[in-house]
Amino acid sequence: MISVLIVGDGNVANHLYNAFTKIGDLKVTKINSRRLENIPTADITILAVSDDAIAEVSKNIQNNFVVHTSGACNMNELKNKKQKGVFYMLQTISKNKSINFSVVPFCLEADNDNDYLLLEKLANLLGNRIYKIDSNQRKKLHVAAVFVNNFTNYMYTIGNEICDKNNIPFEILYPLIEETSNKIKSLSPNEAQTGPAVRHDEQTIKNHLNLLDKNQQEIYKLLTKSIQNGA
Structure with a gap:
């Protein structure tokens, strides 16, 4: 079972959390990015925050593998001290419009092959349109x-x-x-x-x-x- 921590309270964070809670082989927790005093451990920590907040929020997270969901930010804008990655969903996401994740392209990036495979496994729980896309692309x-x-x-x-x-x-x-x-x-x-x-x-x-x-x-x-x- 993969454990996931979602940090954020916007559209992406809430839609992801709602989708993940419907998957049996997944343990998911969500916290607000303003409350980082006691961060739960997780296999994957997903920062679903604004682009400008990625660096500041990530530097306060000690979990082993931290990813952001931004399409515009380099993976290295994450300032955590351990493994980094990107879990970017190429879709317009609005508050009151449901998302069919099965047709959403997932653009993934990670520091190493093992972490990439973990992200790929997570994405496959939602859909099957998986793309390996680096920060420049x-x-x-x-x-x-x-x-x-x-x-x-x-x-x-x-x-x-x-x-x-x-x-x-x-x-x-x-x-x-x-x-x-x-x-x-x-x-x-x-x-x-x-x-x-x-x-x-x-x-x-x-x-x-x-x-x-x-x-x-x-x-x-x-x-x-x-x-x-x-x-």
Whole structure:
């Protein structure tokens, strides 16, 4: 049986804890990162804290194997004195949205092969999409994830604002959003690109710009130029 200690009280910590408590071959404990006076021992200590807190929290932990869950931080940002690793889940995690961990990619890294195998065993208790990703690769992967997730979600926000302003139900765009997402599973994103920018429909582009506020216009122009330069 693997023993796991989760340090943190945010979305990642709580979703992981809830998932781990449903697994029989696992002993899991969770504590707040502000209460480190009496830290339970564990085979794996998972720091699910903010990126800026990783160094400060980890230096106060004496357990043998400590990992963080950040996509943006190097493994060596952990300041514990013993073994280090990374248990990064490549998924957007929100407080009130359940997570199907069976489809979540787990990006793992460790100081040595034995610790990596332990992390792999832990990840396999939740899912089977396991990737060995080092700190340099993970930083690049995290940037890519910001583009395909955070920035894309902000595009949804703008679309939603335009719909609300004009009394159009945002749900009318759901099938388009789903088709765009599904299409890149069979085509490369570049092959799947459509729209007035790639077609160089200049009059349509001008008409669109006239409908947008200043901030939206700047984003529209930048994206249009980027699409045309890459086409």
